[in-house]
Amino acid sequence: MVNTAYFLALILVFIRLTSFFLVAKSLFPKGTPPILKGAIGMILSFSIISGINYQVVLEINNNYMLVYSVISEIMSGVILGFIANMIFDFIRMAGGYMDIQIGLSMMNMLDPSSETTSTPFSNLSYFISMVIFFIIDGHHLLIKCLIQSFKVVNIGQNIVFQDTFSVVLDAFREYFVIGVKIAIPLVLIIIITDLCMALVSRTVPAINVMILGMPVKMVVGLLTFIALLPIMIKIVSYAFNLIPDIIEEMLKVLPAAPMVLIFAKEEKTEEATPKKKSEARKKGQVARSKDVGLAITMVTCTLVILLLSSMIVGNLKDTMIYFLQSGMLQDINEMSIKSIVITILLKAGLCILPVVIPIMIAGIVASLMQTGFLLTGEPLKPKFSKLNPISGFKNMFSKKSFVDLLKNLAVVTVIGFIGFLYVRDNYDKILQISNTYLPSLGGQVQDLVVGIFFQVSLVLVIIAAADYFVQFRFHQKDLRMTKQEIKEEYKQMEGDPQIKSKIKQKQREMATRRMMASVADATVVITNPTHLSIALKYEEGNNEAPKVVAKGADLVALKIKEVAKENDVPIMENKPLARMIYEQVDIDREVPQEMYQAVAEILAMVYKLKNKK
Template identity: 45%
Template sequence: MIDLTNISELIVFILVFCRLTSFIMYVPAFFPSGTPQRFKIGLSLVLTFIFVPLINITNLTVNNSATFVVLIGKEILIGLALGFITTLCFSAAQMAGQLLDFHVSFSMSSLYDPISNETVSILGRVFYWMCLIVFLLIDGHHIVINCLVESFQLVNIDGLALKPELATYMIQVVIEFFTIGLKMAIPIVLIIIITDFTLGLVARVMPQLNIMMLGMPIKILVGLACFTLSLPVFMKMIVNNFDTVLEAIKGLFNIMPCIFVFFASEGGEKTEEATPKKKSDAKKKGQVAKSKELTSALGLLVITLVISILGGYIVNSLKQTLTMFLRDYSTISIDNDSLRGIFITSFIRIAIVFLPVAVPIAIMGILANVAQSGKILTTEPLKPKLEKINPISGFKRMFSLKAVVDLIKNLIIIIIIAYVGYKFILSNYEQVLNFGGFRVEAILTSLGELIVDILSKVTLVMIIIGIIDFVYQKYQFNKDLKMTKQEVKEEFKQQEGDPVVKGKIKQKQREMSMKRMMQTIPDATVVITNPTHIAVALKYEENTKSAPKLIAKGQDNIAIKIKEIAKENNVPIIENKPLARLIYNEVELDTEIPYEMYQTVAEILAIVYKLNKKTKS
């Protein structure tokens, strides 16, 4: 028993009802155009009450209204797809009949079918009814109900990922049924073509015969005879046609795996601001924040200025051009030279009128786009992409939040401009009525003033709307560019490398640096210690003017290692806690000691040289 007071069961009921209703509404073979809509909806409700207990959905949860709308849209899409494939079976048979009508000379005898609300040919309608009779004889209604039940088992109502292959598959299904229709008609069509060829030979041999009058009844007779003899073959092909319907529906289910990823939660919540790299990549693709309304408003501003400033010039130029052609070219003789002169003159006169208007508008359009998005030179938007013609992607774009916002924005613009126009007409209504008593020149002048006035008001409104829209587009663009934390990590990995690998590389570099440092200790002049925690090794070359250089330093275990190597290579080890600590903290490897340490280091070097002299003596 269905408990419609339970929110989860109510949602399931609504989704099942949407799929069944869209299927029933789409298939005219079962429910002709005269079928009352109440009956269709009632049948959908009855089937929904039957199907819902068969659907094992216990934990369906809908977090927000956007998710629910997407689920409803998905169910309607599935129902339409099932209805489309089912209708193709009858359409293939009807197409075969219409193709035969064309060759049998019945195409002129078309009739209006009130059931399907379309004009069909005779054999096309015969094939259609044959297909419907065969459908009932093989219990096709049972097959359809079984397919609907299987659709809920294979494509759950709580999940669906529409793959890009779906559009390709639907095209393949259409091609398959088109091929079936051709196969049904081709045998008789070939016979009719052979008959035409034979009649052509007869006309060639006996030209006195009126083959046109004789050929039509012969082709009708041959066509009907072949149709009658081929009825068993047609019946078999129609049965196979319904088998193709089952295969197409099962293939449709295979192309729709039961995993639905909502756009609201795709890839996690985008909370991180876009990185400079992502902004740069978006700009390279031509994706920038830009308001079409602001560009249009600035273009309208230029038009207003051009009309107000150059309006008189444009009218005078047109008047002079019209006068010149009516006066100077009405009696001219037409030849090649005169035509060339007329063409050149016309081109110049058009340029004189057109360029002062078109050039400022084009320049403002370019400047408006550059001011909003900067200098961009890319061919990325011009590249053909399959997503642009993918009906699934198009469906998502049609029902996206951006489409809703654009719709609301366009409605607001229309309402505001309509109101401005209404107020303008209301305030200038009496002046326009008095135009009948004006001279032609005065009418043109007053009309120009009215045009400039209405353009000024509309331009002001459009500029305000454009600025607001640009701010919104900037906000929406930055919001769309936001990234999830995972995307930021992935981008960091691509730019900087994997942190784990990078850490291992740094560790390897430290080991190699340590190894090189240890290899320089035997060349040291003296090792100064803390004495236990710190050890630094200095190298001083007497024959050079450079100061002593720090070639190794370390603390704890490294200090012990430095002292061990120094002992093995007879390098003097001197204990001086303050100096060892100072050198370790202040001096970098492979750099000379600073001036402040010269005195202390010199004293230690003097001790070292004395020890070396005693050792040698």
């Protein structure tokens, strides 16, 4: 019988390994035949398949899951190959830094293994790193990591998670630092050499430093590179040993929410608390639609054209007449220039301010309508999280961006269509406007402009209302909280319930200890006799009435009687009085007046017993 699960698992393992080999170009240069890569991948697949659990492929019962498994294996292989290849790229980078300082960066040559141009020290550093890689059995290390990846990430599962990119970025940072560490000694030495050559040139101008400097830097650079080889070997070996740690760190993030085609998070189902809404408002995170401001501004412009256009045109006409008539007749001197400037500002203000002020007020009103009075500098603070490419990619393909795209397309389409219809309906009127009597030309132009502005404003108001509703819904959804976040907020506001219960327990224990210590100084203990115990203290001259210093029921009552016996405190039985005091009198309170008679009888008996002794 054919074992389909075995062959399906074998194919998925082969896909992951082949993806790894295709990305890890440093291990398999450009000239490596694809058949050889496939053969090595198939051989390793047959070797690995027997040591892993491939029964998980039985869960693949439809085409969607099969496609998902194939994509997951490809992405897993690509990421692992990228990490393995990264160290060699940064070693090349270190060699490139060296060549720039030495002056060999101009000697670019085509590297047939990678089909890229590289410099001499870049190639030399790469070949040395490859030799070190095979000397320390780095290929065995990679194979072990690949086998381990199948044990942690089962066949068909995805390695791409929210924190995976953070691990890759950390690896990028770590290897970049390693590349700089390799190059920095030689770079510093060459810089010092350049400074020395500059001092020589300053001291002995006759020496041609431009001609002498190149061979000197090449010799110094080559000698320094040879001297740095032991350090370089140590750093490169350390870098290769980091590969398993990075892959292990990546595999540790597997319990996080997966991220393949979407960026999933813990489900936020709870409405935001008032505290969360208040904090969001302080940060400037409020429901806001830019179309509201645009619509109100457009309506304002329409009203300005309709109501103030005659005044604005009249002011422009008066200004032009003034400067063409009387303005040109003034003598040019210091006083007249000041007068002319003031006149220009006043008349320009009469023309510009009637347009600018209403539009500015409209913008302020539109902002206040949406957010109220809100003054915060939080959005202006520089945050490196805003430069996160993952967050940018997420925002680019979010539902909100998709809705904004549809809205913008709708706005452009609707406004374009309205403009087309308006021009079509007024086409003859526009063509005949050149035949209009000049004094009445302004009125016709005003009617045409107001007409198109009115129609566009009406559409923008409708779109702005719909967009604000959508933005408000998105804002409410963004503010939603998980059940865990609500619990954490409750803990911050009210305190951790477990800690509060422990504090209360400690307080009760301390109160009980203080109460038991007071029993030793009590005058008498009144009992039920088994369920209740009340310790009273009365000192003639110090107390107006007997005071309850301790009381308790059941086990606490027994403890009070034990302490009383140990300290020779009289114990009297009076069931009605004991129950009455227990229910009505708190600790450290004096007994009320209606109990004086009963308590006095008890105290009389106690004093009589003491006198007999």
